Amino acid sequence: MKNRKGFLMIVLVLGFAGYIGYNYLYKEHRNISEETSSLEISASYLLERFKKNDAASLLNKTITVTGTVSEIEKNTITLSNSVNCNFETDLKNISLSTPVIIKGRCIGYDDLFEVVKMDQCSIIK
Template identity: 45%
Template sequence: MKKRNYILIAFLVIVVGAYTGYKYLYKNHRNIETEEASVKVEAKELVGMFASDNTERILNKTVEVTGVITEMDAQSATLDEAIQCTFNQLPQGLEINKKVTIKGRCIGYDDLFEIAKLDQCSLTHYP
């Protein structure tokens, strides 16, 4: 009888552990578009934060950046030649030399090209 109880308890622990692991691995992804921005800055200020090693406040956080579009390609726009913003789908009507505000997740800084990178971007203000 004791051996049976130990086997039952071990089985329950394994089932609960497997369920917990499954829920942890397959939890819902963040929706950056609906999140409140933790930092709101101009494009040049964001690059300055990386230059001063003040990255804990912005790395992997939702950031809202304002700047002028200086370059565009199929899925990204560059603000003030300093911030590369990657969209899931590029919004319609964006034009070079227009001031915009974009919200996205800050994923890091490219030392080689000297640009900060945002992904999962969405357009929040376009005059």
């Protein structure tokens, strides 16, 4: 009788752990373009905050960044020489020195190139 209760308890615990693990691994993908932005900030001020180690709270958050387009690659825009914004699709109809507002997920700071990195970006204006 004790063995049966112990076995049942182990099965329940393993089943619960499996359920939690499955939900953790296969949770729904974040859609950054549909999320509301937690902060609106200029590109130069964002870089300044990372240089002062004052931006840890922004990591993995949806933020809106304003700045001037200083470089354009296939699917990346650099704002004010300080923020790299990666897009899911190739960029068209964007030109250099254009002021833009971009929403995306802040993923960190690159010490070597001294730029803030963002991904899953979308152009607001």
